[in-house]
Amino acid sequence: MNLSKSLSDIGPLSFPGMESGLPLVIAGPCSAESEQQTLETARALSAIGVKFYRAGIWKPRTMPGSFEGIGDEGLQWLQAVKRETGMMVATEVATVEHVRAALDAGIDILWIGARTTANPFAVQDIADQLQGHDEITVLVKNPVNPDLDLWLGALQRFSNAGITRLGAVHRGFSSAGAHIYRNDPLWHIPFELRRLASGMTLLCDPSHIGGKREYVEPLSQLAMDAGFDGLMIESHCNPAQALSDSAQQITPNELKSILDRLVIRSGAPIEDELALLRQQIDDCDHELLAVLARRMSISREIGRFKKANNLRIVQPARYQDVMNARVDEGSRLGLDADFTQRIMQAIHEDSVRQQLDIMNDN
Ligand code: PEP
Ligand code: MN
Numbered sequence: 001m002n003l004s005k006s007l008s009d010i011g012p013l014s015f016p017g018m019e020s021g022l023p024l025v026i027a028g029p030c031s032a033e034s035e036q037q038t039l040e041t042a043r044a045l046s047a048i049g050v051k052f053y054r055a056g057i058w059k060p061r062t063m064p065g066s067f068e069g070i071g072d073e074g075l076q077w078l079q080a081v082k083r084e085t086g087m088m089v090a091t092e093v094a095t096v097e098h099v100r101a102a103l104d105a106g107i108d109i110l111w112i113g114a115r116t117t118a119n120p121f122a123v124q125d126i127a128d129q130l131q132g133h134d135e136i137t138v139l140v141k142n143p144v145n146p147d148l149d150l151w152l153g154a155l156q157r158f159s160n161a162g163i164t165r166l167g168a169v170h171r172g173f174s175s176a177g178a179h180i181y182r183n184d185p186l187w188h189i190p191f192e193l194r195r196l197a198s199g200m201t202l203l204c205d206p207s208h209i210g211g212k213r214e215y216v217e218p219l220s221q222l223a224m225d226a227g228f229d230g231l232m233i234e235s236h237c238n239p240a241q242a243l244s245d246s247a248q249q250i251t252p253n254e255l256k257s258i259l260d261r262l263v264i265r266s267g268a269p270i271e272d273e274l275a276l277l278r279q280q281i282d283d284c285d286h287e288l289l290a291v292l293a294r295r296m297s298i299s300r301e302i303g304r305f306k307k308a309n310n311l312r313i314v315q316p317a318r319y320q321d322v323m324n325a326r327v328d329e330g331s332r333l334g335l336d337a338d339f340t341q342r343i344m345q346a347i348h349e350d351s352v353r354q355q356l357d358i359m360n361d362n
Contacts, residue, residue, distance in 0.1 A: 006159075007159060007196065008196065008198065008199070010155075010164065010200040011199045012229065013166075013201040018051070021264070023228070024052065024203065024229055025052065025233065025259065026050075026203070027232075028053045028055045028235060029041050029055050029235065029242065030055075030236070030244045031055065031056045031242070032070055035076075039077065041237040042084070043085065045252045047252070049256075050255075051087055052088050052109065053090065054109075054111075055077075055090075056069055056244075057069050057071060057075065058095075060092075066244065067244050075091075075102065075107070078107060079106065088108040088109060090107070090111060091107055092116075093110045093112065095126070096128075096129045108136075109138075109139060110130075111139040111140070112126065112140045114141045114144045114208075117143040117150065118143035118150060123157050127157040128161065138158050138166055139169050139232075141171050142168070142169070142172075145174065146184070151189075166201075168190070168197075169205050169232055170185070170202065170204050170223075170228070171205040171232075172185050179290055180215075184283075184286070185283075187226065188280050190202060190228075191226070191276055202228050203228060203229060204223035204226075205233070207245070211248050213250050216248070216258060220258060220262060233255060234248055235251065235255045236251070237251065238251075292347070302355065303354060303358035313356060327340050327341055327344070
């Protein structure tokens with residue numbers, strides 16, 4: 001028997017009292033830290049009209065020793081939030097034990113974090129544990145690495161387990177090299193997910209993409225313009241004191257200002273071919289700049305080596321070999337030989353200039 005339902009059949013999430021046409025906003029602190037912080041933040045968010053509250057209680061942190069969450073105790077605080085404000089509550093689950101505890105505590109929405117989505121064994125264990133719980137809402141964040149299939153695969157595992165209240169959250173992708181954002185948005189990946197599962201709720205998490213509070217507003221607007229269905233935003237009553245992700249959290253009042261200024265356009269520009277292609281161009285430019293910055297930093301390293309070893313900066317034979325090889329490689333990739341030559345020359349000139357600076361710097 002094949003229980004699997006295709007992701008293209010998954011419909012949008014709906015909740016009692018949810019106004020259609022408005023973005024679904026889930027807000028709350030990165031982590032529940034104390035009963036007082038959890039409730040104070042929740043009260044302030046409820047007062048500005050937020051209906052869905054998030055707080056991590058088990059935190060998968062990159063480095064051991066950083067705050068790893070308050071654990072099971074935090075479930076009672078989320079229950080108190082629910083009782084007192086009527087908001088629905090959401091938390092991250094990463095193990096079977098988390099799922100059991102969260103279900104027992106009556107948590108409404110479970111989300112799968114980016115590190116967990118990257119691990120199919122963990123996802124399958126969680127999905128097995130949720131089998132039959134068709135009342136629960138599950139949100140699946142994209143995996144840390146830019147692999148659409150891994151994201152789709154995790155969603156499919158929940159769908160196969162009978163979860164129909166399913167949504168996806170775009171939180172950007174880890175990448176090496178210099179980037180403006182903490183996690184590279186690579187918008188074409190969530191756009192492709194939307195194309196393949198066009199009815200499924202797709203949220204954007206501008207907090208984890210941007211990594212800094214000043215990026216939350218522009219990224220939220222961008223997500224709305226791109227046709228995302230809602231936002232998951234980190235908000236803390238005292239961001240400066242937050243035990244995790246302090247730089248990206250905003251106060252409930254700041255969240256209100258951002259939400260008030262958000263322009264919600266009608267239509268679904270995410271399906272607009274031109275917008276999609278332009279976004280891909282932007283992604284390419286970000287990658288190009290990051291690669292150029294990396295190349296220049298290697299050049300400077302070479303400059304320092306040449307200085308230490310009394311070598312000449314420009315070694316003409318090496319230059320000509322590199323240029324010929326690049327023009328050939330470019331031609332094989334369909335690039336015009338003259339264009340490749342001009343680009344490589346410009347890069348080489350700046351690289352020489354930077355090495356000269358190093359030589360002359362005593
Ligand atoms: C979070 O939402 O606090 C979190 C840990 O997110 P992510 O899994 O996207 O890193
Ligand atoms: Mn966080």
